[in-house]
Amino acid sequence: MAMVTIDGRRVEVDAGTTILDAAKKLGVDIPTLCYHPDLAVQAVCRICVVEIEGQKLLQPACAFPVQDGMVIYTNTPRVRQARKMNLELLLSHHPQDCLQCVRNRNCELQALAERFGMREIRFEHKLRGLPEDHSTPAIVREPDKCILCRRCVSVCQDVQAAGVLFPSQRGAETVVTPVFGRGLDEVACALCGQCIHACPVGAITERDDTERVWQALADPNKHVVVQTAPATRVSIGEEMGLPPGRIITGKLVAALRRLGFDKVMDTDFTADLTIIEEGNELLKRLKEGGVLPMITSCSPGWVKFGEHFYPDLLKHISTCKSPQQMFGALVKTYYARKAGIDPKDIFSVSLMPCTAKKYEADRPEMCDSGYKDVDVVLTSRELGRMLREAGINLGDLPEEEHDDPMGISTGAAAIFGATGGVMEAALRTVYEVATGSELPKIDFEQVRGLDGIKEATVRVGDLDVRVAVAHGLGNAKKILDLMREGKANYHFVEVMCCPGGCVGGGGQPIPTNMEIRGIRGSALYEADRGLPLRKSHENPAITQIYAEFLGEPLGEVSHHLLHTHYTPREKYPAVKKAVCSEAAG
Amino acid sequence: MEPAARNAGICPAKIGEILQKYSRRKDALVAILHDVQKEAGYLSEEALTEIASGLDVPVSRVYGVATFYTLFATKPKGEHIIRVCQDAPCHVLGAKAVIEALEKELGIPMGGTTSDGKFTLEYTSCLGVCGVAPAMMINEAVYGNLTPERIPLILKEYK
Numbered sequence: 001m002a003m004v005t006i007d008g009r010r011v012e013v014d015a016g017t018t019i020l021d022a023a024k025k026l027g028v029d030i031p032t033l034c035y036h037p038d039l040a041v042q043a044v045c046r047i048c049v050v051e052i053e054g055q056k057l058l059q060p061a062c063a064f065p066v067q068d069g070m071v072i073y074t075n076t077p078r079v080r081q082a083r084k085m086n087l088e089l090l091l092s093h094h095p096q097d098c099l100q101c102v103r104n105r106n107c108e109l110q111a112l113a114e115r116f117g118m119r120e121i122r123f124e125h126k127l128r129g130l131p132e133d134h135s136t137p138a139i140v141r142e143p144d145k146c147i148l149c150r151r152c153v154s155v156c157q158d159v160q161a162a163g164v165l166f167p168s169q170r171g172a173e174t175v176v177t178p179v180f181g182r183g184l185d186e187v188a189c190a191l192c193g194q195c196i197h198a199c200p201v202g203a204i205t206e207r208d209d210t211e212r213v214w215q216a217l218a219d220p221n222k223h224v225v226v227q228t229a230p231a232t233r234v235s236i237g238e239e240m241g242l243p244p245g246r247i248i249t250g251k252l253v254a255a256l257r258r259l260g261f262d263k264v265m266d267t268d269f270t271a272d273l274t275i276i277e278e279g280n281e282l283l284k285r286l287k288e289g290g291v292l293p294m295i296t297s298c299s300p301g302w303v304k305f306g307e308h309f310y311p312d313l314l315k316h317i318s319t320c321k322s323p324q325q326m327f328g329a330l331v332k333t334y335y336a337r338k339a340g341i342d343p344k345d346i347f348s349v350s351l352m353p354c355t356a357k358k359y360e361a362d363r364p365e366m367c368d369s370g371y372k373d374v375d376v377v378l379t380s381r382e383l384g385r386m387l388r389e390a391g392i393n394l395g396d397l398p399e400e401e402h403d404d405p406m407g408i409s410t411g412a413a414a415i416f417g418a419t420g421g422v423m424e425a426a427l428r429t430v431y432e433v434a435t436g437s438e439l440p441k442i443d444f445e446q447v448r449g450l451d452g453i454k455e456a457t458v459r460v461g462d463l464d465v466r467v468a469v470a471h472g473l474g475n476a477k478k479i480l481d482l483m484r485e486g487k488a489n490y491h492f493v494e495v496m497c498c499p500g501g502c503v504g505g506g507g508q509p510i511p512t513n514m515e516i517r518g519i520r521g522s523a524l525y526e527a528d529r530g531l532p533l534r535k536s537h538e539n540p541a542i543t544q545i546y547a548e549f550l551g552e553p554l555g556e557v558s559h560h561l562l563h564t565h566y567t568p569r570e571k572y573p574a575v576k577k578a579v580c581s582e583a584a585g
Numbered sequence: 586m587e588p589a590a591r592n593a594g595i596c597p598a599k600i601g602e603i604l605q606k607y608s609r610r611k612d613a614l615v616a617i618l619h620d621v622q623k624e625a626g627y628l629s630e631e632a633l634t635e636i637a638s639g640l641d642v643p644v645s646r647v648y649g650v651a652t653f654y655t656l657f658a659t660k661p662k663g664e665h666i667i668r669v670c671q672d673a674p675c676h677v678l679g680a681k682a683v684i685e686a687l688e689k690e691l692g693i694p695m696g697g698t699t700s701d702g703k704f705t706l707e708y709t710s711c712l713g714v715c716g717v718a719p720a721m722m723i724n725e726a727v728y729g730n731l732t733p734e735r736i737p738l739i740l741k742e743y744k
Contacts, residue, residue, distance in 0.1 A: 157646075163645050163646060164643075164645060165645065166643065166645035166646050166648070166649040167649055167653075168645075168648055168649045168652040168653070169652050169653070170652070170653045170655075177645075179633075179643075179644045179647075179648045180630050180648060187645075571638075572634045572637070572638065573630075573634075575629070576629070576630065576631060577631050578594025578595055578596055578629065578631060579594065580594075580596035580598070
């Protein structure tokens with residue numbers, strides 16, 4: 001233990017605690033910028049510097065460990081002057097057009113400028129004129145806004161194991177970039193968008209597609225249908241000023257109707273459908289000696305990561321499309337026929353917690369309806385912008401129900417949005433379909449929670465089904481590497497690209513951190529408990545769609561509309577090769 | 586190094602040999618980059634990718650290290666590399682005029698390479714010979730007490 005004095009008050013903390021954490025214990029709020037509670041300490045921005053008695057230099061509170069007897073000052077004139085100088089230097093080459101920035105009023109640099117009363121920048125204001133990256137349908141990079149905090153570098157490498165973003169050059173020339181200065185489209189990027197959550201400013205953002213949706217809503221010839229992803233019903237509230245974890249399903253439906261959507265249906269319906277198809281695929285693989293373990297396929301960031309880094313394991317990934325793409329294929333076939341609408345007049349929008357979904361919807365193979373199955377993907381943040389622009393306040397709205405015929409869903413679908421949720425939903429159905437008897441206990445606690453990798457064994461009939469759940473690509477990598485070595489003794493593995501699952505998706509409200517991911521996830525389990533139906537195979541709308549349209553699980557129509565294939569991709573960008581003569585070797 | 590061998594690119598097999606020499610240790614990255622550059626004249630995108638693949642580290646990290654150090658080149662360079670000190674003592678004692686003379690004599694700006702592939706002109710950090718500032722290096726040779734008038738005479742030796 002160490003007894004330290006901070007601003008004249010004493011506190012006892014574990015030896016090795018950082019000054020920042022020790023101060024927090026006293027309720028002293030030291031300002032930070034490059035520090036992020038979930039990421040590796042960078043200590044590069046020097047906003048958190050403090051004065052330590054006996055030390056000549058100011059030290060960064062985020063990285064400096066306390067020692068017994070240390071006396072620390074966090075608010076002296078010298079400290080304040082140093083912080084303001086560092087801020088002034090950062091601001092001197094940061095764009096000053098905050099009003100036009102997507103992070104206006106939700107920017108850590110702006111908040112610091114306000115906190116420190118920066119009324120004047122004494123240095124010449126100079127931008128570097130670095131090129132923007134609009135190469136993907138999901139993520140936009142504006143390096144001129146980058147303050148070189150390296151938080152995106154940490155999340156991309158340490159958490160997501162992708163290593164796409166890294167600083168190149170040095171000193172004033174430093175730029176955080178994909179390798180060789182290429183666009184994100186040329187490198188092995190999952191497009192997960194976790195770098196957006198890491199970014200304290202607006203240097204990395206989602207591609208904004210709101211204008212395309214506004215135009216469709218204003219077009220009298222378009223029948224505009226929206227689907228709402230499981231994780232959005234516990235996060236959109238944050239875009240409207242509500243605390244994290246508020247379940248706002250009914251109000252969200254009402255809000256979307258106010259915006260002018262003709263039908264508000266539910267991705268949860270196709271999440272239930274996914275469970276039926278994927279559950280049957282698993283049973284088939286188990287019965288017929290198919291490739292095991294089978295890995296879930298709902299997370300498009302994970303799928304793209306797998307295509308780049310584990311092309312040899314693609315046959316392990318379930319052929320089921322994600323719930324978004326199942327919905328897209330059905331809205332322009334099943335729904336169009338049922339509603340008597342020409343599918344070419346249907347404009348299909350999906351509300352997603354995810355940036356990779358934008359890429360998924362643009363995959364060339366996602367046109368099985370004969371049209372683009374999902375026309376536009378909106379992230380939670382983009383919908384938040386639309387609701388604010390339209391002046392729709394969630395709090396004032398009544399609770400409304402999703403539209404038929406793809407609006408009924410179960411609690412099993414709701415928990416798709418949390419890590420372990422797809423696994424739990426699948427187990428609820430697989431158990432009952434395979435054994436014909438009712439589950440003794442519906443809650444599978446072992447696969448819930450925020451541990452990076454969770455394992456369980458479930459007795460189904462005469463087989464012990466071994467399952468594993470990983471969230472965050474770094475955790476997934478551990479299981480995938482074991483699979484390559486032939487050491488992963490599982491039947492079924494759930495992989496979610498983003499930490500916490502979709503509740504922590506790259507399209508979710510800012511801030512998204514581990515604490516908030518946990519709160520949103522708990523809200524989904526609460527939503528599940530409150531629903532009358534909690535098993536996908538008990539959804540009457542699912543029974544109906546098989547009777548009226550699909551025939552049987554894994555049947556011909558399902559095969560055509562609900563299943564897909566994967567494409568091996570390169571781990572490295574294409575480069576010019578040297579001419580090598582064979583004889584030389 | 587023979588001029589013909591420079592910038593010709595490097596074959597993956599040769600990079601494999603260099604990686605093997607260091608037992609594919611990730612912490613030997615800087616030494617590996619030196620060896621590959623010595624062999625190939627510069628670090629091509631292909632060479633950096635081969636190194637990343639061989640060490641199993643992200644290629645963005647290898648590129649980051651290669652671009653961090655001024656002694657590594659990620660673009661082809663001239664046969665002779667002229668490095669002019671950009672630090673304060675040289676600056677105070679007239680490096681600016683020396684640089685202008687170099688640019689005029691070679692017909693290229695700082696950072697450039699002559700069209701015949703003979704010379705590359707670039708800045709360097711302190712060479713540690715502040716006593717004879719302003720100073721520069723051509724390949725491994727250090728030149729001090731430079732004046733604009735001496736530049737054409739020095740370059741003549743390399744032309």
